[in-house]
Amino acid sequence: MEDPLETLWNIGLSYYDRLKGSAAETKLFFQALVEADDPDIKCALHTNYASFICFFAELLEDGKRRGLVRADVDAVTFGWQFLNMGLAMDVAHMLGFTPEVTRQKVEVWVRQFLDVLRSNEERGALQPVPAALPYGHLSSLAALEEIPA
Numbered sequence: 001m002e003d004p005l006e007t008l009w010n011i012g013l014s015y016y017d018r019l020k021g022s023a024a025e026t027k028l029f030f031q032a033l034v035e036a037d038d039p040d041i042k043c044a045l046h047t048n049y050a051s052f053i054c055f056f057a058e059l060l061e062d063g064k065r066r067g068l069v070r071a072d073v074d075a076v077t078f079g080w081q082f083l084n085m086g087l088a089m090d091v092a093h094m095l096g097f098t099p100e101v102t103r104q105k106v107e108v109w110v111r112q113f114l115d116v117l118r119s120n121e122e123r124g125a126l127q128p129v130p131a132a133l134p135y136g137h138l139s140s141l142a143a144l145e146e147i148p149a
Contacts, residue, residue, distance in 0.1 A: 003068055004059035005114045008082060012110035015086050016103055019093045026090050053079040060117065069117050078117060085113065 001007045019026070036042045056079030063069030092101040 004063040005068060005118055007059055008056070009110060009114060012082070012085060012113075013103070013107060016089055016106045019089060023094070026094060030090070030094070049083070052083055055079075056082050063117070067119055070119050073117055082113065085109065 001010065032041050032045055036045055053076060057075040060069050060073060060075035060078055064071055064073060064075070089101065089106065092098070
C-alpha cells in the first residue's frame with residue numbers, strides 16, 4: 001500500500017478478523033510467554049517480537065520521511081503500542097469479551113490510534129477492510145512454529 005498507515009489499518013483489522021480461527025495458535029503463544037525463562041523459548045519470542053517492532057517502526061519511519069506521519073513520533077514506541085493492541089485483542093478473544101470487542105469497535109480503536117500518528121496535512125478517512133488477510137507469509141511467524149509444544 002502507498003500509505004504506511006493504511007498498511008497498519010489493514011493489519012489491525014485483518015488481525016481481528018483472523019482471531020476466530022486462531023485459538024490454538026494464540027494459546028500456544030501465551031503458553032510460550034509463560035515459559036520465557038527457558039533460554040530457547042525466550043530467544044524465539046524475542047526474535048518474533050523484535051521482527052514485528054522493526055516492521056512497524058520501518059513503516060512509521062517511512063511515513064515520517066514522506067510527511068504522512070508526524071515528525072515527532074517515536075516509531076519504536078508506537079510500534080510497541082500497535083503490537084499491544086493485538087495482544088489486547090488476543091486477551092479479549094480468549095476470555096470471551098467478543099461481544100464487547102466487536103469489529104466496529106476495533107475499527108474505531110485502530111482509527112483513533114492511527115489518527116494520533118497521521119500528520120495534519122494527511123488526515124483522512126481509512127477504508128474498511130472486508131476480510132482477513134493471511135499472515136502466513138510473515139517470516140517472523142516461523143519462529144513460533146519452531147517452539148516445542
